[in-house]
Structures are given as structure tokens and as C-alpha cells.
Amino acid sequence: MNSGGVPYLNQAVAGTGNAEIVLETDHPGQPHQGKVFVAIHAHLHELPYYAGGLCAKLIREGYTGYLVRTTNDEKYGGHTIAQNILSNEQEHLKMAAAMGFKDVADLYYRAHRMNEISPTEIRGRLTLLLRMFKADTVISFHPWGYGEEDTDRQVTGRAVDDACVLAASESDFQEHLEAGFRPQSVTERYYFHTRSGQPFNRLVDIGSYVEAKIDAMVECRSQGGGALGSELRARLARQGKRLPLLGNDDRTANREYVRQFLLDDFRDYGRPHKFSYAERFYYVDRRPPAKTKVDEYVEKNAVGI
Amino acid sequence: MERRKFLGRSAAGGMAVGLGAALKPSRGASGLPGKFTPAAHAIPHSKYSPFTTPDYYTFADDLVIERNVPGKPHQGKVLAAVQAHSDDIPLFAAGTVAKLIDEGYTGYLIRLSNDEAAGRTLGYGVVQNEADIQEAARAMGCKRAYSFYYRNHRMDDNAVIEIRARLIFLFRLLQVNTIFAMDPYDHYDENPDHIVAGKAVEGACWMAGGGKDYPEHYKAGLKPAHIREKYYHARSPQGHNLVNRVVDISSYIDHKVRTNVANKGKGPAGTAGVRLRRQLARQGKKLALLGEDDETANLAYVKFFLMDDFHLLGQQFGLEYAEAFRYIGPEPSYAGNIMKYASEHAVPL
Numbered sequence: 331m332n333s334g335g336v337p338y339l340n341q342a343v344a345g346t347g348n349a350e351i352v353l354e355t356d357h358p359g360q361p362h363q364g365k366v367f368v369a370i371h372a373h374l375h376e377l378p379y380y381a382g383g384l385c386a387k388l389i390r391e392g393y394t395g396y397l398v399r400t401t402n403d404e405k406y407g408g409h410t411i412a413q414n415i416l417s418n419e420q421e422h423l424k425m426a427a428a429m430g431f432k433d434v435a436d437l438y439y440r441a442h443r444m445n446e447i448s449p450t451e452i453r454g455r456l457t458l459l460l461r462m463f464k465a466d467t468v469i470s471f472h473p474w475g476y477g478e479e480d481t482d483r484q485v486t487g488r489a490v491d492d493a494c495v496l497a498a499s500e501s502d503f504q505e506h507l508e509a510g511f512r513p514q515s516v517t518e519r520y521y522f523h524t525r526s527g528q529p530f531n532r533l534v535d536i537g538s539y540v541e542a543k544i545d546a547m548v549e550c551r552s553q554g555g556g557a558l559g560s561e562l563r564a565r566l567a568r569q570g571k572r573l574p575l576l577g578n579d580d581r582t583a584n585r586e587y588v589r590q591f592l593l594d595d596f597r598d599y600g601r602p603h604k605f606s607y608a609e610r611f612y613y614v615d616r617r618p619p620a621k622t623k624v625d626e627y628v629e630k631n632a633v634g635i
Numbered sequence: 636m637e638r639r640k641f642l643g644r645s646a647a648g649g650m651a652v653g654l655g656a657a658l659k660p661s662r663g664a665s666g667l668p669g670k671f672t673p674a675a676h677a678i679p680h681s682k683y684s685p686f687t688t689p690d691y692y693t694f695a696d697d698l699v700i701e702r703n704v705p706g707k708p709h710q711g712k713v714l715a716a717v718q719a720h721s722d723d724i725p726l727f728a729a730g731t732v733a734k735l736i737d738e739g740y741t742g743y744l745i746r747l748s749n750d751e752a753a754g755r756t757l758g759y760g761v762v763q764n765e766a767d768i769q770e771a772a773r774a775m776g777c778k779r780a781y782s783f784y785y786r787n788h789r790m791d792d793n794a795v796i797e798i799r800a801r802l803i804f805l806f807r808l809l810q811v812n813t814i815f816a817m818d819p820y821d822h823y824d825e826n827p828d829h830i831v832a833g834k835a836v837e838g839a840c841w842m843a844g845g846g847k848d849y850p851e852h853y854k855a856g857l858k859p860a861h862i863r864e865k866y867y868h869a870r871s872p873q874g875h876n877l878v879n880r881v882v883d884i885s886s887y888i889d890h891k892v893r894t895n896v897a898n899k900g901k902g903p904a905g906t907a908g909v910r911l912r913r914q915l916a917r918q919g920k921k922l923a924l925l926g927e928d929d930e931t932a933n934l935a936y937v938k939f940f941l942m943d944d945f946h947l948l949g950q951q952f953g954l955e956y957a958e959a960f961r962y963i964g965p966e967p968s969y970a971g972n973i974m975k976y977a978s979e980h981a982v983p984l
């Protein structure tokens with residue numbers, strides 16, 4: 331496990347079959363100023379659910395964030411296919427704005443059918459986006475995520491991982507270089523923890539960012555449960571009842587519903603470490619060391635001619 | 636313009652149009668009953684090389700002969716000549732590409748395969764062809780050559796949608812107005828790379844102008860490319876397409892010769908002249924048309940033996956040399972025409 335010498339990684343603890351787990355806590359100031367992350371998910375609600383806290387934290391600590399959605403989400407929303415595409419598209423923009431993303435790219439591949447698309451085509455598109463946004467860090471699905479039954483997530487994770495490699499290469503998609511987009515090294519990756527049994531090696535304390543996570547989640551109404559609070563409140567009202575938890579307006583109802591019923595996993599993840607909420611990730615550090623082994627060898631052994 | 640004349644008819648040992656010009660067409664007596672009108676036409680062929688003009692032509696009744704245009708009428712316009720292999724555009728369209736560039740176009744050559752199927756070893760083949768396309772581009776007057784390096788003869792293994800996406804990117808980046816490509820509706824083509832290339836180019840042409848395809852390109856600062864003119868060429872041998880445009884390339888035949896001589900790694904041209912000259916020398920003979928040096932030998936060989944079929948094609952139309960295309964031009968202003976009708980015929984309420 332390489333903690334990369336990052337100062338805010340304040341402790342490593344024994345994991346549950348995942349080797350060492352690094353606890354990533356708040357860091358004062360803006361240590362990530364000038365850095366860029368690109369979060370890439372398949373469906374509207376995934377990023378806020380699995381990584382809303384992390385994204386809010388990284389943006390607060392200086393990162394510029396970009397959001398990419400790979401599908402058109404046509405299967406979710408309870409309306410016609412076309413209406414679902416529209417509602418998810420608009421909610422995605424609102425969710426991104428709530429999280430503070432600088433820009434959003436939608437690729438609109440058909441939901442539930444991404445295993446029919448050309449792997450090289452989506453990889454090429456993602457490579458351009460990573461170069462264009464100058465991504466240092468990527469947040470997405472684990473490309474070998476155990477037990478991940480959603481094929482859109484499998485395809486997205488695989489394509490993102492491949493694109494991270496190609497984005498750094500001067501020989502791939504040279505037309506991008508011609509257009510002024512230089513090779514881009516993506517040196518850090520956070521893979522979502524989407525299913526129990528998947529590996530994770532980093533636990534991010536999102537206690538300070540849970541309100542931002544909820545803000546993003548309530549924008550996901552077509553899927554992700556963002557409107558369940560107001561719907562429950564309305565249903566109870568028709569029965570002449572109310573839940574004090576849900577407050578007196580729809581927004582409060584939606585937010586408190588999310589907090590009460592949809593964040594259990596994140597409370598559970600944090601509890602052993604005394605975090606009120608935490609998100610799990612498999613973190614990959616590809617930052618080059620300050621000195622290579624060759625540098626060290628030369629330093630030690632070089633003699634005058 | 637002087638450069639073009641380096642190989643005038645008399646410059647290479649009294650060179651005349653090749654022997655093929657004197658050969659009879661190979662049609663023979665047609666067995667087609669008189670009640671039928673032929674739909675395809677065989678024209679004379681030199682039989683010097685299979686890789687020149689197709690065995691048949693089908694002509695549209697509104698065929699246009701495109702001749703030289705004085706000045707630079709295409710100034711500000713951009714053409715992309717897209718080929719699967721390093722020898723496709725040189726053999727079938729180099730004269731017209733050179734003509735349009737001379738008339739003001741900025742030209743780009745885009746090769747889709749790596750041409751690995753030609754060469755002493757696969758490695759030598761790709762290196763030679765990589766270098767050749769740069770030279771061929773220069774000979775036509777292109778500003779730049781690009782290559783996507785898909786594996787030669789295996790392009791049906793690639794996702795057309797990915798090739799198309801990359802072409803859309805390049806068309807938008809270069810702001811292409813006009814393309815050259817292998818006709819995706821050729822009547823015969825045994826080479827899968829040609830078919831894939833033609834279909835990818837065709838799809839890319841119209842999508843490059845749209846706002847909804849690959850919107851990330853617009854985030855990247857690119858602009859839509861409105862491709863309003865296409866020149867589709869046939870492959871040969873066989874492989875005829877519908878021809879509605881014959882281009883007079885007489886003034887550009889030496890550009891075409893130079894472009895083909897640049898193709899050393901693939902195709903019938905390259906250093907074939909030198910090889911023939913040396914072969915004859917070993918037998919104690921020489922051909923006057925091959926001149927006294929290697930460069931002359933290569934240029935003369937190509938002009939005499941390989942360009943002859945383009946002369947025979949041109950002759951059918953009263954031209955010295957010609958290339959044939961399925962040309963697809965700008966669409967009429969449909970809405971404008973309706974409005975014109977409305978304004979001419981509308982009466983007061």
C-alpha cells in the first residue's frame with residue numbers, strides 16, 4: 331500500500347481482508363489547488379451515492395471537478411423511454427451543479443446495453459475527455475469489480491481504466507495532439523465500492539460533506555430516491571398523517587428521507603473509525619516518486635570522470 | 636506550373652502514349668440482345684497494370700466534365716483525401732486532388748491502415764509506407780498527412796464507429812469541406828479495408844456537421860465541419876462505380892506520376908522503372924524511354940505504363956488524361972426554393 335506521502339492520510343489500519351486500509355480525513359486549506367479530477371459514472375445517481383462526499387471534499391480542498399455520464403438512463407424514471415432520457419439528463423445537470431462540478435459531459439449510450447458498444451470507441455472518447463480536462467485523478471467503477479452485475483458499470487469501469495493508460499500515450503489518438511491536447515497522465519484513481527465483497531483500501535471521512543452528498547442525492551429523482559421523501563409525505567397527508575422527520579416542505583422531506591433511510595451503509599462504514607459517515611474506495615496511486623531508483627543509485631555511486 | 640511539364644511527351648526519349656493506346660478494346664462482339672441497353676461500358680485498357688482503371692464504367696446521363704479553372708476559386712476551402720492504403724489515392728485520384736489544391740484548396744491526406752501487408756517483412760513494410768505517404772502528400776501539394784495505422788487487410792475487425800468517430804474529429808479539426816474516398820457502393824471490392832474505409836468516411840461526412848454527435852468535440856473547441864462535396868473513386872481491377880464526373884487531369888498528370896513514384900512500399904509504381912532498367916541492363920539492353928538515371932526511369936515508367944489507362948479514359952471524352960468519380964455536390968436550398976416559390980406566387984389575402 332502506497333500512501334504516497336500525502337500528509338492528510340493520517341493513519342492506516344488493519345482491513346477486513348483488504349490488506350491495509352488508509353483513512354483519508356479532512357485537510358485544511360487547499361492542498362489540491364490546480365489539480366483536476368474527472369468522475370465518470372454510468373447512471374445519474376451513482377456518483378453522488380458512492381462518491382458524493384469524496385467529490386465535495388476534493389473540490390473543497392482545491393480540485394476542479396468534471397463529471398461524465400456514459401449512459402442515457404432511458405430505463406429509469408417510470409415514464410416513457412424518451413421522457414426518462416430527458417428527466418435524467420436534466421437532473422444530471424442539476425446534480426452536477428449542486429456538487430460544484432465545473433462541467434458535465436453526457437455520452438448517452440443506451441442504458442443496459444453498453445456491452446454492445448465498441449470498446450475502442452468509448453475508450454477514444456474518454457481519452458479525449460481526460461486529455462481535454464487535464465485529469466490528474468479519476469473516480470469511477472472498479473474495472474474488475476467483484477459481483478458487479480450491472481453491465482453498464484462493467485463497461486464504463488473497463489473503458490475508463492483503459493482510457494487512463496491511453497491518455498498518457500503520445501502514440502494513441504495522435505489527432506488529439508494535433509488539436510492541442512497533450513498526453514495526460516492520470517496518476518490517481520478512486521474506484522467506487524459498489525458491492526459487498528469488493529476490495530477497498532481507502533476509507534474517506536465524509537462527515538463534513540454529508541450535507542453536500544445529500545444535496546446531490548435529492549436531485550436524483552428519476553432514480554436514486556431523491557424524491558422519495560416528498561412522495562412519502564404526500565402519501566401520508568392523503569391518509570391524514572405526517573412524519574415529523576419529513577418537516578414541512580418537499581425539499582426538507584427529500585433531504586431528511588435520504589439522511590434517514592439511504593445513508594445507512596455510509597454510517598456503518600464510518601462507525602468502526604468514529605466517523606459519522608464514510609465512503610469506501612479502492613485507491614490506486616500512480617504518482618511518480620520524487621526520486622527513481624536509478625536517481626538514487628546515481629546519487630550514491632556516481633564518481634568523477 | 637513549370638514543374639508539371641518536367642515529363643512532357645517528348646522529354647523522356649520521345650515518349651508517346653503507351654502501347655496500350657493502340658490496342659483494340661477487348662469488348663469483342665456483344666452477346667447482349669438488341670432489346671437491351673447496356674448498363675455498363677468497357678473501355679480500352681492498356682493491360683499494363685491491374686491497378687489503374689476499372690473494367691467497366693456506368694455513366695450518369697448528367698455527367699459533367701470538370702476542367703481546369705483559372706485563378707484560385709477554391710481558396711479557403713479544405714479537402715481531405717482519405718485512403719485505406721498508401722496507393723489508393725495516388726492511383727485513383729491524385730490528379731484531381733492535385734488540381735483542386737492548385738486551384739486553392741488546402742489538402743490533407745488521411746491513411747487509415749498501416750499497410751503492413753506490403754514489404755520485405757511486416758516491419759519494413761509499415762516503415763516504408765509510413766514514409767511514402769508523407770512524400771505522396773507532398774507530391775500532390777497536401778499540407779499534411781495523417782495515419783490511423785489500423786492493421787492492413789483486417790479493418791473489418793475494427794469498429795467502424797470508432798474509425799468514424801476519429802474521422803469526425805479530424806474533419807472538424809481541419810474544417811473539411813470536400814472529401815475523396817473509395818466509393819462505398821463500388822460494384823466489386825475484394826479488399827475489406829476499402830469497404831470499411833468508404834463506409835466510415837461516408838458516415839463521418841454528415842455527422843461531422845451535426846450538433847448532437849460527439850458534443851465533447853465542441854467542448855474541446857472544435858467547430859462542425861460541413862462537408863458538401865464528395866468525390867468517390869472506384870477500385871481496380873473490377874470495382875466499377877457510378878460515374879457522373881470526369882475530371883480533366885491533363886495539366887496534373889506529372890503530379891500524379893510523382894505521387895505514385897513516391898509510393899515505394901506498395902502499388903505498381905515506386906521504383907519499378909529502376910528495376911526494369913537494371914533488368915534490361917543485365918541483358919545488355921536498354922529502353923530509351925527510361926532515360927539515363929534512376930529518377931527518370933521511375934517517372935517515365937509510371938507515366939508510360941501506369942498512366943496510359945487514364946489517357947485511354949480521357950480519350951473517350953476528348954481529354955489527354957482523366958479520372959472518373961461519383962461526385963456528390965452541395966444540396967440545393969430546399970427551404971429557400973419553397974420560399975422563392977412562395978414569394979413569387981403569394982397573393983394578397
Ligand SMILES: [Zn+2]
Pocket residue numbers: 719720722723826829
Ligand atoms: Zn487499397
